[in-house]
Amino acid sequence: MKLTRDQAIELHGFNNLTKSLSFNMYDICFTKTKEEREAYLKYIDEQYSAERLQKILKDVADIIGAHVLNVAYQDFEPAGASVTMLVSEGPVTHDVPKESFEESPGPLPESLVMQLDKSHITVHTYPEFHPDEGISTFRADVDVSTCGEISPLKALHYLIRSFETDVMAIDYRVRGFTRDKSGHKLFIDHEINSIQNYIPEDVGEQFDMIDVNVYQENIFHTKCKLREFDLNNYLFGYTKDKLTPDEHIEITRRLKIEMDEIFYGTNIV
Template sequence: MEKLRLHGFNNLTKSLSFNIYDICHARTQEQKKAYVAYLDDMFSADRLTQILTEVSDIIGAHILNIARQDYEPEGASVTILIAEEAAYDGPTPDAVVGHLDKSHITVHTYPEFHPDNGISTFRADIDVSTCGLISPLKALDHLIHSFESDVVSMDYRVRGFTRDVDGVKHFIDHEINSIQDYIPEDICNRYQMIDVNVLAERIFHTKMRLTEFSLDDYLFAEKAADLSEEEAAELTDRIESEVNEIFYGRNFANGANDSE
């Protein structure tokens, strides 16, 4: 595709919200605590910083600043300020981010537990907002593989406009009909996907869930072979129900949704 010749800076803002859910069954209080400790280690602020730094490299952004924080009792947040080109040749400053200018990457984690039945759902929210030629869609493959989640919900939007050398406005600078256009085939083959796209407004939404189910993948400190057939069947139903409710955004037990 021939590059669009612009009058000045590319003012288009491209924002990707990447929301993942990982479901687990932790039967006892001790297992729940061990699961939280595992998540805090696996997705600590340091580990999340590494993932987001790799995302910055993939999309061709330059890191200007990093702010990160682990929380008590659990959870972590990371904010990275990025630019399309290096702002200067010196070292990256160590100052805390006070405000963000044009482009940024953030992540927040949310461990959550059902009060009674042992279902634990870990959620991570990642936002990649870029301005200019760089696009967060280039990092989809890396983000999906980094978290290997049961359910993934993604929103992509292009805002603003830029002008070409003749002064004509351009409200998007790349072809896209669906976020799925930018997801590798091997990932598409592993997930069920649904789309809600508003092309005229440059708003794209894709939701994914794993198609293969193995109970062992959802048990913490237990194995399916050690369960009775009745226990295995009950846990399978509860876990699949959790996945379905998150994927479709409604509670199937009472037929209600968040707006009702």
């Protein structure tokens, strides 16, 4: 059963459905030498430091109307960072708008329109590199878990625009149940067909996307891989005109294999 403002279903108690969004992004780069790899890792550490990640998560909290209770953060050596936020329901100054229940992309930080019940938001980063193929990969995992009516999917639009990404894996799941006044269990309180409907059209056009959904379990999964490939976007510190034709072909092959392996979740021989 779907809950909407039009139906105005009265619940037995607090809406304690747990909605969890997991956003995983991958940035891929060709780093031929040790010096290039170290420079790339330094760039990633600066671009996605714990300080900047805090800013991103605070913007997420603003978008979903959460009040930040506590923040724990850490930069790691030699690379990587983590931020965890405990948040609670923010001050209720406006009614939750009807559009917040619709399957559509959420707002950016300047257009705060929603509120949130008890929750947490986390991000962890994982820079790594292949031992001999010249490939460096940066991964960031963001988890947004909420209770109540609002779906964390409304923060997806902003998260996608906050990270430079070649491949994305997005998971959404609704757990638990709440009850109406008669005691009837409600296992989800909004309609959802696909996570893709929460991705803005101009962003979706840039990616090939695959859905793997288990509707009866309220589990939704979408994988995205960047469509257009420009080798210049994957070289660090120089451009493809510095490569020989053979290098151009070989580096392109390696990068595309890396992207496909991440996208399909399997090694390609």
